[in-house]
Structure formats: structure tokens, C-alpha cells
Amino acid sequence: MIRSHVLVCGGTGCTSSGSPAIREHLEKELKRQGLDEEIKVVQTGCFGLCALGPIMIVYPEGTFYSRVTENDVTEIVSEHLLKGRPVERLIYNPKTEDMPHGVTSLSETPFYKSQKRIALRNCGVIDPEQIDEYIAVDGYLALGKVLTEMKPQEVIDLIKASGLRGRGGAGFPTGTKWQFAANNAADEKYVICNADEGDPGAFMDRSVLEGDPHAVLEAMAIAGYAIGGTHGYIYVRAEYPIAVKRLKIAIDQARKYGLLGKNIFGTSFSFDIDIRLGAGAFVCGEETALMTSIEGFRGEPRNKPPFPAVKGLFAKPTIINNVETLANIPQIIVQGPEWFSSMGTDCSKGTKVFALGGKINNTGLVEIPMGTTLRQILFEIGGGIPDGKMFKAAQTGGPSGGCIPAQHLDTPIDYENLKAIGSMMGSGGLIVMDEDNCMVDIARFFLEFTVDESCGKCTPCRIGTRRLLEMLNKIIEGNGTLEDLDKMEELCHYITNNALCGLGQTAPNPVLSTLRYFRDEYVAHVVDKRCPAGVCKKLLRYEIDPNKCTGCTLCARKCPVSCIAGKVKEPHVIDQSKCIKCGACMENCKFGAISKK
Amino acid sequence: MKSLQELAEIRDKMKGKVALREGHNDVRIVVGMATCGIAAGARPVLNTLVEEVEKQGLTEHATVSQTGCIGICRLEPIVEVFEAGKEKITYVKMTPEKAKQVVKEHIKGGTPVYEYTIGEK
Numbered sequence: 150m151i152r153s154h155v156l157v158c159g160g161t162g163c164t165s166s167g168s169p170a171i172r173e174h175l176e177k178e179l180k181r182q183g184l185d186e187e188i189k190v191v192q193t194g195c196f197g198l199c200a201l202g203p204i205m206i207v208y209p210e211g212t213f214y215s216r217v218t219e220n221d222v223t224e225i226v227s228e229h230l231l232k233g234r235p236v237e238r239l240i241y242n243p244k245t246e247d248m249p250h251g252v253t254s255l256s257e258t259p260f261y262k263s264q265k266r267i268a269l270r271n272c273g274v275i276d277p278e279q280i281d282e283y284i285a286v287d288g289y290l291a292l293g294k295v296l297t298e299m300k301p302q303e304v305i306d307l308i309k310a311s312g313l314r315g316r317g318g319a320g321f322p323t324g325t326k327w328q329f330a331a332n333n334a335a336d337e338k339y340v341i342c343n344a345d346e347g348d349p350g351a352f353m354d355r356s357v358l359e360g361d362p363h364a365v366l367e368a369m370a371i372a373g374y375a376i377g378g379t380h381g382y383i384y385v386r387a388e389y390p391i392a393v394k395r396l397k398i399a400i401d402q403a404r405k406y407g408l409l410g411k412n413i414f415g416t417s418f419s420f421d422i423d424i425r426l427g428a429g430a431f432v433c434g435e436e437t438a439l440m441t442s443i444e445g446f447r448g449e450p451r452n453k454p455p456f457p458a459v460k461g462l463f464a465k466p467t468i469i470n471n472v473e474t475l476a477n478i479p480q481i482i483v484q485g486p487e488w489f490s491s492m493g494t495d496c497s498k499g500t501k502v503f504a505l506g507g508k509i510n511n512t513g514l515v516e517i518p519m520g521t522t523l524r525q526i527l528f529e530i531g532g533g534i535p536d537g538k539m540f541k542a543a544q545t546g547g548p549s550g551g552c553i554p555a556q557h558l559d560t561p562i563d564y565e566n567l568k569a570i571g572s573m574m575g576s577g578g579l580i581v582m583d584e585d586n587c588m589v590d591i592a593r594f595f596l597e598f599t600v601d602e603s604c605g606k607c608t609p610c611r612i613g614t615r616r617l618l619e620m621l622n623k624i625i626e627g628n629g630t631l632e633d634l635d636k637m638e639e640l641c642h643y644i645t646n647n648a649l650c651g652l653g654q655t656a657p658n659p660v661l662s663t664l665r666y667f668r669d670e671y672v673a674h675v676v677d678k679r680c681p682a683g684v685c686k687k688l689l690r691y692e693i694d695p696n697k698c699t700g701c702t703l704c705a706r707k708c709p710v711s712c713i714a715g716k717v718k719e720p721h722v723i724d725q726s727k728c729i730k731c732g733a734c735m736e737n738c739k740f741g742a743i744s745k746k
Numbered sequence: 747m748k749s750l751q752e753l754a755e756i757r758d759k760m761k762g763k764v765a766l767r768e769g770h771n772d773v774r775i776v777v778g779m780a781t782c783g784i785a786a787g788a789r790p791v792l793n794t795l796v797e798e799v800e801k802q803g804l805t806e807h808a809t810v811s812q813t814g815c816i817g818i819c820r821l822e823p824i825v826e827v828f829e830a831g832k833e834k835i836t837y838v839k840m841t842p843e844k845a846k847q848v849v850k851e852h853i854k855g856g857t858p859v860y861e862y863t864i865g866e867k
Contacts, residue, residue, distance in 0.1 A: 152796035152810055154766050187793060208767045209809035233779040233812025274767060284753065285760030293750045407747040415748040 153188045153230060156206040158273065160195030160359050161352070161391055162513075163202035167219065171203055174219050178226045188230055194360015196273035198260055200512035201241060206273075213258075215241040260511055263530055265492065267500050268316075268353075268476035269516045272360030277395050280402035283363040289408055291482035292367050295374055296416045304375040305331060308478070311486035312498035317343060317434075317471030318546060318575040319651070320497070320564040323478075326468055329458035330376040333466040338378035340369050341443070341462065341469040344385035344392070345427045345434040348547025349598060351578030353502040354472035356514050358385065358392035361476065362399035366422060368475035370409065371482065373420040376468060381422040384439050388429055396424055431548075431602035435650045436469045438604065449606045450650035471576065473502055493519035497563035501574065505531050507581040508538065517562075524558040527581060538583040542666070546575025548595040548602075549655035551662025552588065571662040573655070587684035588667040589674055593621045595659035599652065610653030613644040617660060626687045629675040638664060683745045686730040690746045693734075695720035697742035704734035704743065762805040773808035773853060775799070777840075778824040780815035786822035787841070788812075794842040795825070798849035808853050821864065827852060836864040 157163075157172045172190060179185045196204050201215035205225070212235045214225070221239060228234045241258070256262065266272075275282040283289070295304050309324030330338060342365055346354040358365065369381040385393055400422055403409040411419045425443050432438045433448040440462045442448035461467025477499060481489045490498045497519040503526065506512055510532030517526060523543060527533065534540050542552040551572035553560070560566050564574050582591060596618045605611045620637050623629050641657035641664075648654045664671060673679050680688040693704070693713075700718040705711070712728050715721030723734070735743040747753060777783070777792045795810045816824045821838035825848065828834055835858045837848060844862050852858045 150793055150797040150800065151763070151766070152792060156767065187796075210811050231779065232781070232784070232814060233777070234814040275764065281756060281760045282764055284756045285764040287757070289747075289753055290757075293753055297750060413747065414750065414753075 151187060151189045154191050154208045155188060155230070156191045156193045156208065156273065158194075158196050158202060158204040159192040159277075159391070160199070160202075160272075160356055161389075162195065162199035163204055164391060166202045168203040170219055171205070171217055171222060174222045175226065178222050179230070182226055182231060184226065184230055191276045192278065193274065194272035194277050195269075195356040195514055197264075197269065197356075197514040197516075198241075198511060199514065200510070207235075210235070213241045214239040259532070260513075260515075260530055263521065263525055264516050265500050265518045266516045267480050267489075268357055268364075268473045268502050269360070269514065270480065271364065272356055272514075275361070277360055277362055278398050280363060280399065280406060280408075283361070287483055288363055288479070289367055291479035292370050292408065293414050295371050295482060296414045296418055301331060301375045301377065304371065304482075307482065307486050308375070311481045311489040312493070312496075313474065313477055313481060313489065314497065314564065315471055316473035316477075316501065316576070318549065318573060320574055323470065323474055326458060326470070327372065327375050329456065330378075330466045330468045333459055335466050337380070337463075337465050338373075338376050339462045339465055339467040340372045340376070340378050340381040341436075341439070341467060342369055342381065342383040342385075342472060342475055343434065343436065343439060343469050344383055344389075344472050345439060346386065346389075346472070346576060347429075347431040347434045347602075348549075348576055348578040349595075350504060350506040350580045351547060351576055352504045353514065353577040355389050355392050356504075357472050357476045357502075358389065359395055362392075362395045363403065364476045364479055365396075365472055366399055366403055366409065368470075368478035369422055370413065370420045371478055372468060372470065372475070374418055376466070378466075378468075379419050379421070381420065382425050382443055382462070383422060384425045384427055384433070384443060386429055387426040393424065393426065400424070430604070431598070432604040432650070432652050435652055437650065439469065440467065449604050450652070452649065473577070494561060494563040494566075496565055501562070501577060503577045503579040505579050505581070507544075508534050508583040508586070509581040510535055519563045520561040522559050522561055523553060526562070526579070527558070531581070534581065534583050538585065541582045541584055541586055542588065542591075543582065544572075544580040544591070544595075544659070545578070546573040546655075546658070547578045547580075548598045549573065549651065549658055550575045550578075551658045552582070552591070552666060554666040571658075571665055573658070585682055585684070587680050587682040588663040588670045589621065589625055589680075590682075590684045592659045592663045593618065593625060596621060596656070599656040603653065603656070607647075607649035607653060609644045609647040610649065610656060613640060613648070614653070614656050616640060617644070617657065621660070624671065624674050625680075625685045627674070627678045627685075629671075631672070631675055634664065634668070634671055634675065679746075689730045690725060691723055691728060691730065691732070691735060692744055692746060693721050693723060694742045694744065697740050699740055699742075701739070703737050703739065707733045707737045709733060762800055762803075765805045766809070768806070772830055774828040775808060775810045775853065776813045776826045776828065777810070778814070778816040778822060778826075779812035780819075782815060782819035783822045783824065788823035790842045791823045791825065791840045791845050794845040795849060798846050799853065802849060802854050804849070804853055818864075827858075837862045838864050 205214040305327045313323045314320040438448045438450040457467045502516045542554045544552045557570045600614045603610045698720040705713040712724040823840045825837040
């Protein structure tokens with residue numbers, strides 16, 4: 150008889166910090182101490198608090214252990230699991246006065262308190278490799294309900310009523326998309342799940358696939374029923390091995406149970422799903438390029454219209470939904486559209502998952518109701534900026550989005566508001582920057598990414614982004630002029646208006662938004678030849694304060710290019726013409742005599 | 747899967763097993779599992795409690811967990827029952843048989859088995 154479940158995170162974050170070895174060790178140790186019949190080890194998806202991984206939760210108490218190592222396993226088993234004494238030093242949420250006997254509920258901790266988990270509801274709760282556990286939490290109930298009680302049009306109406314919009318970034322109403330595909334008669338229609346998550350720093354879709362793959366399968370079958378399609382494809386990056394593995398397991402299990410395949414739930418509806426692996430091209434996340442890739446061609450976008458709902462995969466009507474969008478659908482059907490539309494703002498309903506990264510204490514995955522402010526996400530849930538540094542900006546939407554400066558921290562997050570302040574919802578990457586980040590450098594980082602990933606089909610994107618990057622490099626190296634700033638802005642608008650697909654159209658956004666909010670930093674680079682954040686090496690100077698320098702010679706010995714000269718016990722001097730700006734002298738100086746200007 | 751019925755059967759079978767992870771149960775049954783408790787036979791008591799709670803269909807209502815030394819080692823095995831808004835009940839010198847009775851009469855029935863509590867001589 151099982152009296153306790155030990156959940157070990159099996160998401161990519163915790164896996165790379167060693168959770169598989171911990172799980173293995175735990176199972177061995179339980180056996181050795183004769184507890185393997187009483188305690189069950191469960192591998193789950195992501196809990197969200199990746200910064201503190203590997204994570205382990207012991208139920209029924211709900212003890213949340215963070216940064217567990219293999220060496221801690223024996224202690225956890227003999228102290229906590231056998232004798233009931235939680236290992237205090239590993240607990241994330243320690244005892245409080247209200248809960249003297251155990252641990253405060255996880256949902257009361259600042260990280261989880263303001264979150265509302267719909268798409269992530271099963272991540273970190275069930276074992277994603279066990280279909281029975283998904284069924285235990287009402288899995289496949291929505292599919293059953295749809296197939297046995299509803300007409301396809303009723304399903305579409307229900308999704309429309311919920312107000313759900315595409316979570317891939319553009320925010321197109323999902324029900325309307327389904328309606329278009331349903332309206333087009335054809336002998337075959339397709340449902341595609343877009344899991345080609347490519348934004349730097351984004352891992353929302355990966356976590357859903359790893360933690361709750363059946364929810365995506367179930368939603369795809371529902372979508373197939375609604376539009377009259379019988380086949381689905383999941384287009385997922387080959388760089389997501391754990392997600393691919395769990396999807397394969399999930400598809401096999403669903404087929405075995407007859408939840409995919411012929412005559413599901415004894416009805417005349419048949420639906421099956423195949424996986425297609427993407428080779429890692431960013432442009433393949435764009436829907437037309439994605440379909441071209443599934444068809445077996447080089448992943449290049451094509452013109453719209455015709456839209457996929459009219460002429461999509463293999464020239465048949467097709468709907469393409471993002472992973473997170475799909476993960477919401479079973480819940481909307483089970484709980485009703487009113488439940489869903491009661492959350493969020495006027496035009497953006499429900500919740501949104503964000504992957505928090507960059508200069509933030511709680512790096513990880515959060516799901517918040519639409520309308521939450523950036524301030525709440527960063528400072529309540531995210532735990533603020535490390536080392537007491539000042540917040541400078543947050544980048545949403547990855548290379549297609551823009552940065553949000555401090556003056557917009559209190560803007561409620563939804564599709565329209567983010568657009569109005571020059572950024573976009575995007576798929577959910579949220580990269581935080583502090584006072585040490587140079588915004589010109591950030592713009593260059595994202596532009597380098599799009600230049601690399603531009604497929605080359607259209608000129609504005611292929612050549613335009615390259616020229617833009619060259620101008621940014623010129624500024625960063627201290628050779629820019631004020632005229633360049635205006636030229637860059639003009640080129641940005643040209644690319645936006647003329648590129649073929651979303652990748653090119655949005656590529657200038659990081660430049661435009663940094664120019665809009667941090668023009669002073671650009672001007673400092675161009676006019677004063679200075680990088681205010683001290684990032685751009687060509688514009689940096691390391692100097693030794695002769696009043697503080699004791700002549701200990703340490704800096705001269707550490708300098709890799711021997712550009713520091715001076716006699717023992719006399720102030721040293723840096724030869725600026727040789728200095729490579731590595732900063733080794735400043736790091737090593739014990740008297741704080743060296744400064745960066 | 748041929749019918750909703752089939753799905754419901756799997757769900758009902760599995761629900762009790764996953765309920766353990768919900769952690770918002772009304773009643774907490776805690777067993778003292780320090781060295782003294784284990785030596786006095788707390789483990790069979792703990793296992794019986796878990797088994798009985800499931801058998802009586804109380805998994806969504808009550809959880810069973812362990813704690814360290816409760817402090818009165820001579821009266822081990824000790825079982826404490828915490829219920830929101832009610833006084834804590836402490837059972838002493840427990841056995842698997844007594845545990846079964848506690849689950850049936852106290853957890854399910856709502857009346858503590860006073861003859862096993864610490865107050866009774």
C-alpha cells in the first residue's frame with residue numbers, strides 16, 4: 150500500500166542538473182531501506198522553479214525540496230520518508246507559525262501565489278509517461294464529451310465564446326481560425342501542433358510537452374473533430390529530446406487505449422497523430438514555412454493568402470495551433486467557456502505562460518492571468534533582480550518583440566497593451582535586463598539571431614537585416630553617427646513593411662523599441678563614444694587611480710597582454726593602445742584602484 | 747476506448763492514487779515515526795492507516811503522514827489526528843487493530859475513539 154509519493158522533476162532544466170541520477174538513487178535507496186512498497190517515486194514535468202532545481206516534492210505533506218543532490222538522497226529517505234523528519238536544510242518553504250507541523254502549502258509561497266495554472270495544470274503533478282494518471286485528473290473527458298454530446302459547430306462556438314486567442318504570439322482568435330477551416334469543404338483536412346519553439350530563452354511549449362503531452366493530443370483530436378479532419382501532425386524541434394520521447398510514449402498509449410485511431414469512443418470519428426521533427430530552423434516556426442517543411446521541402450515561407458485554413462498542408466485546409474493554445478482547450482471544454490472568459494482582460498482571456506530568464510532571481514516558468522502587470526511578474530513571482538541591481542527593461546516576444554522599460558512596468562499584460570507600448574505578447578519568453586545591460590548590445594544580440602535565421606527567400610529580410618546589423622556594429626565600435634540612427638529607423642520601417650513573412654516583418658522590433666526607449670544610450674555611443682552600461686568593449690577604458698594604487702604589481706602580473714607598466718610600490722599605468730579590455734586587472738585589484746569608464 | 751463508461755472506470759480507479767498529491771485534505775493523521783516509535787511498532791500502524799483510509803474511500807478527505815518524535819516515548823506508537831477547527835486528538839499505544847477502528851469510527855464516523863486517547867487511563 151502506497152502511503153507517500155515522491156515527485157521528482159523530469160523537465161529539461163532539472164534533468165540537466167542531475168534529476169535522473171537522483172531518481173535512480175532514490176529508488177535504490179528505498180529498496181535498500183525496505184520502503185519501496187510504501188513509497189512511490191513519480192517522474193513529473195516541470196514545476197516551474199527551474200532556478201532551484203533539481204526539485205523534489207514529498208506528498209502527502211507537500212514538502213518542497215530544492216537543489217537536491219545525489220548525496221542528499223540517503224538522508225531524505227532515512228530521515229523524512231522513514232522517520233518523518235523533513236530535511237530542513239533542503240526545504241524551500243520552511244515551517245511557519247501558522248503551519249507548525251509541516252510545511253506551508255506550496256500555493257502560498259510568493260512564487261506560486263499569484264499564478265493561475267491552466268496550461269501548466271498537470272506539469273509537476275502527474276507522471277507524463279502514464280496515461281492513467283492523466284485520465285485520473287479528468288484527462289480525455291473533454292474529448293469524450295465532445296464526441297458523444299456535441300456537434301462540430303457547437304465545439305467551434307464554445308471555443309469562440311471562451312475568447313481563447315493564439316498563444317504562439319500573434320493572438321489570432323482560435324475559434325475563428327477553426328471556423329475558417331471548418332467552412333472549407335475538402336476530402337481531407339489537417340490539424341498541426343506548432344511545437345517549433347525557437348525564441349532564445351523560451352521554453353513554455355517544451356515544458357507543456359514534457360509535463361502533460363496527453364493534453365496536447367486530446368486537444369488536437371478535439372480540433373480534428375471540430376473542423377472535420379482525421380489527421381494531425383506535431384512539428385517539434387529535434388533539440389527537445391525529452392519532449393519528443395514523451396510525445397511518442399503518449400501517442401502509443403493513446404492508440405493502445407483507442408483514444409487515437411479508428412472509431413474513438415465508439416463513434417464514427419477517427420483521428421491519428423504523427424510527429425515531425427524540425428531541424429532547428431527558426432523560420433520553421435512560421436506557419437507556412439512549417440507546412441513546407443512537413444511536406445518534405447526546405448522550410449521557406451510563402452505568401453498569404455491563401456491562408457492555411459483555405460490551402461494549407463498538402464494544399465488541404467489546415468489549422469495550426471501552438472502547444473500552449475491547445476493545452477488550454479480540454480479545460481475550456483470541461484469547465485465551460487464562461488469559466489475561461491472570466492479570467493483576463495476585455496480582449497485577452499485566460500492566462501499566459503511566461504519563461505522568466507535573464508537578470509531575475511526565480512528563473513523559471515510561470516503562468517499568470519492576463520492583465521497581471523509586469524511588476525507583479527518580476528517582483529512578486531520572479532523575486533526581483535539579483536544583487537539589488539536596478540531593473541532596466543524586459544524583452545517580450547524574443548527576437549520579434551521589443552523591450553519594455555521601467556515606466557511601463559505597471560501596464561496590465563495583454564495582447565493589445567503590449568503592442569501599444571512597442572512590444573508584443575510573443576510566445577512567452579520574458580528576458581529581464583538590469584543596469585549592467587547595454588541596450589544597443591541587446592538589440593545587436595537579437596538582430597544577430599535573425600540575420601542567422603533569415604531563410605534568404607526575400608530581399609528585405611535577407612539583405613535588410615544584414616545592413617541593419619552592420620550599422621549596429623558600427624555604433625558599438627564607436628564609429629556611428631547621428632545620421633546612422635535615422636537611417637536605421639528608416640530601414641527598420643522598410644523591412645517591416647516589405648518582408649515576406651513574420652520573421653522578417655518583426656525582425657526590426659528589438660532595434661525600434663530600444664531606439665524608442667533608450668535613444669540616449671545610442672546617442673552616448675555615437676556622440677560621447679561611451680557605453681553607459683560598460684558593455685561595449687571598444688568604448689571602454691580601464692584606468693588606474695594613482696592615489697589608490699599601492700604598486701603591488703598584481704594587475705601587471707595578471708594582464709594577459711602585459712600592457713600594465715610601473716615600478717614596485719609606485720602607481721601603475723595601463724597602455725590603452727594595447728589593452729584588450731578583458732577586465733582581469735580590475736577583478737584582481739585588492740585596493741579598488743582600477744575603474745571602468 | 748469504446749465508451750465514456752470505460753474512461754470513467756479508469757478515472758475512478760486512479761483518482762484515489764493521485765489524490766495523495768492534492769494536499770488540501772480536511773483531516774491529517776500523523777504517526778510518530780522516530781526511533782522510539784518505529785521500535786514500538788509504528789510502521790505497521792502507519793501502513794494499516796494508509797490502507798484503511800483508501801479502503802474506506804477517504805483519500806480525498808484525509809491524509810496519512812509521519813512525523814518525528816512526539817515526546818512521550820513510553821506511550822508510542824502515537825497517532826495524532828488534526829482536523830481544521832477542532833482540538834487535536836492524540837492516540838497512544840496504537841496497534842494495527844486499533845488503527846482500523848480509529849479510521850472507521852473517528853475519521854469516517856466523526857466520533858473519536860476515546861478509550862485509546864492519551865487522556866484515558
